[in-house]
Amino acid sequence: MKKNKLSCKDDNEGGFFLLVSKLLLPTLREVPAEAEVVSHQLLVRAGFxxxxxxxxxxxxxxxxxxxxxxxxxxxxxxxxxxxxxxxxxxxxxxxxxxxxxxxxxxxxxxxxxxxxxxxxxxxxxxxxxxxxxxxxxxxxxxxxxxxxxxxxxxxxxxxxxxxxxxxxxxxxxxxxxxxxxxxxxxxxxxxxxxxxxxxxxxxxxxxxxxxxxxxxxxxxxxxxxxxxxxxxxxxxxxxxxxxxxxxxxxxxxxxxSPVEIEVGQQDQRPLSRVETPGTRTVEQVTEFLGISPKKLIKTIFYQTEKGLVAALVRGDRDINEVKLKKEVGSLELELANPQRVEEVTGSSVGFVGPIGIKDTLLVVDQEVAGLVNAVAGANQVDNHLVDINPGRDFSLDRTADIRLVKAGDPCPLCGKALxxxxxxxxxxxxxxxxxxxxxxxxxxxxxxxxxxxxxxxxxxxxxxxxxxxxxEQNNDENGIVWPVSIAPYQVVVIPVNIKNIDQQTMASRVYNKLLATGIEAVMDDRDERPGVKFKDADLVGYPVRVTVGGKAVSSGMLEVSIRKKGDIEMIAEDEIVRMISDFINKESS
RNA sequence: CGGGAUGUAGCGCAGUUUGGCUAGCGCGCCUGCCUUGGGAGCAGGAGGCCGGGGGUUCGAAUCCCUCCAUCCCGACCA
Structure with a gap:
């Protein structure tokens, strides 16, 4: 067995595995194919x-x-x-x-x-x-x-x-x-x-x-x-x-969000039916009839364990299924299949409406309840009903807030756009x-x-x-950028050339000083080219990197780089422990 | 659970359309040399039930059936 020449704590004294050569840290060069989001990719790639x-x-x-x-x-x-x-x-x-x-x-x-x-x-x-x-x-x-x-x-x-x-x-x-x-x-x-x-x-x-x-x-x-x-x-x-x-x-x-109320009172007109050939979507109907989606009543059928439910919201709204589920008191709620919709309405999706359907619980959104002379499907293909008046033309027994709030709607507390x-x-x-x-x-x-x-x-x-x-919040193109408080290790010490005895000695000295101060550090003692170790350090996301190269040995100034900032500072060996502890204390306070 | 896609070496992929000799490439891994400031180079080497099962065929990674696994998009939750 080749004994590692570095004189730092290893498994022979104290049970610590702080040498990267001994860590199970299988980093990958390529992004794993099955990972979609960045946290998943980096967790796998950085060997976590x-x-x-x-x-x-x-x-x-x-x-x-x-x-x-x-x-x-x-x-x-x-x-x-x-x-x-x-x-x-x-x-x-x-x-x-x-x-x-x-x-x-x-x-x-x-x-x-x-x-x-x-x-x-x-x-x-x-x-x-x-x-x-x-x-x-x-x-x-x-x-x-x-x-x-x-x-x-x-x-x-x-x-x-x-x-x-x-x-x-x-x-x-x-x-x-x-x-x-x-x-x-x-x-x-x-x-x-x-x-x-x-x-x-x-x-x-x-x-x-x-x-x-x-x-x-x-x-x-x-x-x-x-x-x-x-x-x-x-x-x-x-x-x-x-x-x-x-x-x-x-x-x-x-x-x-507050109920949007139509300004200007209108007289209720009598209900009538109009032909609207081929207009299945909100866009098609409103364009064909020249009306605002806010005048349209959208009727969506849901299958629940308590039976069929028809939910009514305005044409410009979406249904909040969580609210609807709560209102109905059901455990299961999913969109009814088209065949079922045809059975109840005698029509097909795109031309269905609240008037004249049987065996269905009608849940009406508050905004729909306030409409005057509205439009909805006629339960007859290629036909819609106009001048529908909720309460007059269909029951408002179950009126509730079932709409999905979206950006731009007014804040319920202060009215500003959300x-x-x-x-x-x-x-x-x-x-x-x-x-x-x-x-x-x-x-x-x-x-x-x-x-x-x-x-x-x-x-x-x-x-x-x-x-x-x-x-997800702390990463860049090179890898993870751990906050100091939860980083796996706070510092990585990298001797540029592990075979250079002077660099090795200096790196070990600094490394042991960091450990003695209670700083959590690893030493990248692998016999790899520096580029490999830098790439891995960035990928793994150590908050602080200390590099010991030829210049450090000759000048006594070490290179410290903060992962979050990316820049490099030259620090004298005597100062390094204090500098790093200051940084760690500042960051984790 | 519905819709879509993919399964070939540890990882990333080609080969499958049009069946054919010993299944390829890059990275990684092992040995040696060389190299040491941002994923070097040369030489040699190991590693595969081509997801499983069944079928068609003289012959299947490739065609057919079936099962399984994984990933992505929609309804649930920390």
């Missing part, structure tokens, strides 16, 4: 992750270090707000899920399996059932509340479509904290505490993000905010008010209320000896997703 199955990855040493750094930031913020860390099982018995009612409603996303005795289990996608079961057994008195428990754990969701590497995996690491309070006031305090903690956590991780109002979805509950990392590759759309003093921001699934952006959801805070405590009978006795359901909240952070989101 490898795929095991769709949506399932091994985290290699550097990725694992980043994850641990993010986790530790989370731990500090949770612990300082009275969170207590526990570890709950991944394997969960079906009985608990049946008790909460979610075994039947969670659907195919739940990884289900049987043990050898044929008993049903699942891999935990979330832990409300387990934690509520724990707490109902252990908490009896108001004196034990509030109680905040959290864990950082693998979670499993058999996603319809795993995507974008770590962004949407089927196995992923998540922090989830569950809060247990005596009442709504207590929950409000805890919710605010967690909201603040999340703001701290994502700031400390060096992310540009925005908390937005959101829909609570399958988990249930009332108030909820999502923390969105702003990035083009984000799967969510958020709308927000340009005014800082207003601050309104919401997921587009949740966003609201803006739109894409975001990656890295965290969400929920007020659950008593949904799970009631279902699972988690109760406590108050001062008067009265039994009350515990009031719950839950607060999640996608840890592995946060790592990916950080790369």
């Amino acid at each position: 992750i490898r795929k095991s199955a769709a949506g399932v990855y091994t985290l290699l040493p550097l990725a694992w270090r980043v994850v641990k750094k993010i986790e530790n930031i989370i731990r500090e913020e949770m612990d300082s707000r009275d969170g207590q860390e526990i570890m709950m099982p991944i394997i969960q018995p079906a009985e608990l899920w049946q008790e909460s009612g979610r075994w039947d409603v969670y659907g195919p996303e739940l990884f289900r399996f049987k043990d050898r005795h044929g008993r049903d289990f699942c891999l935990g996608p979330t832990h409300e059932e387990i934690i509520t079961d724990l707490v109902r057994g252990e908490v009896r008195s108001y004196k034990q509340l509030p109680l905040l428990l959290y864990q950082i754990q693998n979670k499993y969701r058999d996603e319809r479509r795993p995507r974008f590497g770590l962004m949407r995996g089927r196995e992923f690491i998540m922090k989830d904290l569950y809060s247990f309070d005596r009442d709504e006031d207590g929950l409000e305090i805890t919710y605010q505490k967690m909201f603040d903690a999340y703001t701290r956590i994502f700031s400390r991780c060096g992310l540009r993000f925005r908390p937005v109002e959101a829909d609570s979805g399958a988990i249930g509950g009332s108030d909820t905010h999502e923390f969105m990392v702003l990035a083009e590759s984000g799967e969510a759309v958020v709308v927000y008010c340009p005014s800082d003093s207003c601050g309104y921001a919401a997921n587009d699934e949740k966003a609201e 803006l739109e952006a894409r975001g990656i959801e890295v965290g969400q805070v929920f007020k659950l209320g008593t949904k799970y405590s009631s279902a699972l009978n988690a109760v406590y006795s108050d001062q008067n000896g009265q039994e009350l359901p515990i009031v719950m909240g839950c607060y999640g952070i996608g840890v592995t997703r946060t790592m990916a989101a950080s790369i």
Whole structure:
């Protein structure tokens, strides 16, 4: 065995593997074909992750270090707000899920399996059932509340479509904290505490993000905010008010906007039918009739487990399916197929309207309800009805806000035109209320000896997703640009020519000084040409690079470059540790 | 789950249309020489159930059937 000639810490003393020659850091020159988004490409190319199955990855040493750094930031913020860390099982018995009612409603996303005795289990996608079961057994008195428990754990969701590497995996690491309070006031305090903690956590991780109002979805509950990392590759759309003093921001699934009211009262004219040959789209109809899309009623049919639903929005609007689903109270909601539409309307898509359809629940958007002398399909091919008046010509029994808010719509708080952006959801805070405590009978006795359901909240952070989101925001054409706070290592030391004894000695000396100061550094001791090591350093994204070449040996001045800035500074050897620690302290404060 | 695409060496790809000898190229890997400030050069070498199964054929990476996997676009979620 050739012994490495460098005199720095290696596995022989202290168990450290800080030499790049010994690190499992398989960088690739070419972009992997299956990676689409930049975080996925760079994670694979820079040697951070490898795929095991769709949506399932091994985290290699550097990725694992980043994850641990993010986790530790989370731990500090949770612990300082009275969170207590526990570890709950991944394997969960079906009985608990049946008790909460979610075994039947969670659907195919739940990884289900049987043990050898044929008993049903699942891999935990979330832990409300387990934690509520724990707490109902252990908490009896108001004196034990509030109680905040959290864990950082693998979670499993058999996603319809795993995507974008770590962004949407089927196995992923998540922090989830569950809060247990005596009442709504207590929950409000805890919710605010967690909201603040999340703001701290994502700031400390060096992310540009925005908390937005959101829909609570399958988990249930009332108030909820999502923390969105702003990035083009984000799967969510958020709308927000340009005014800082207003601050309104919401997921587009949740966003609201004031009803637009037509100015100038008109008299209701009698309903009549006109021929509109070949006009199936909003554009075609409005052009043919010479009207604004705002006068058109768009009728969209949805199939739900509760039957067929016809949703009505104005021609210039889109339907917000989340709002519609909520209004109908259905679990399943998808566009009805054309044949089904023909059965109910006697017509075909493009000429359907709300008048004269049977066996269908009519849900009318507020804006449609306010229209006068509007236009819609006549349920007869090549025909439309004009001068339709909602309420007179069809029922307004189910009128609701079911439209999708978009950029340019007025802010519901201050009226300014809203803006739109894409975001990656890295965290969400929920007020659950008593949904799970009631279902699972988690109760406590108050001062008067009265039994009350515990009031719950839950607060999640996608840890592995946060790592990916950080790369989405922090990269350039050469690779990753880690924020110091979560970088796998803070510094890489590169001797230009490893066979030059003077460079080697100087590099080792500097490297050991950095380690002695507690700075996390690696030494690229590989016998590679300098270009290879520079390229890899940029790709991996170390915040600081120290280069030791011939000039350094002769002048005593080392080259320090900051990845984020890209420029090079010459620093005297005596100054280098102080300079780098100053930089690290400044960046991570 | 619907729509589209792709599976050939560790990675990136060609070859498939029109079946034909021993399946190619670049990168990476191993050995040696040489080189050392932005992914060098020369020489030699290893590495393939051409996604699986079935069929057609004298003969299949190539044609047909079928299954599987992966990726992308739409409905769910941290």
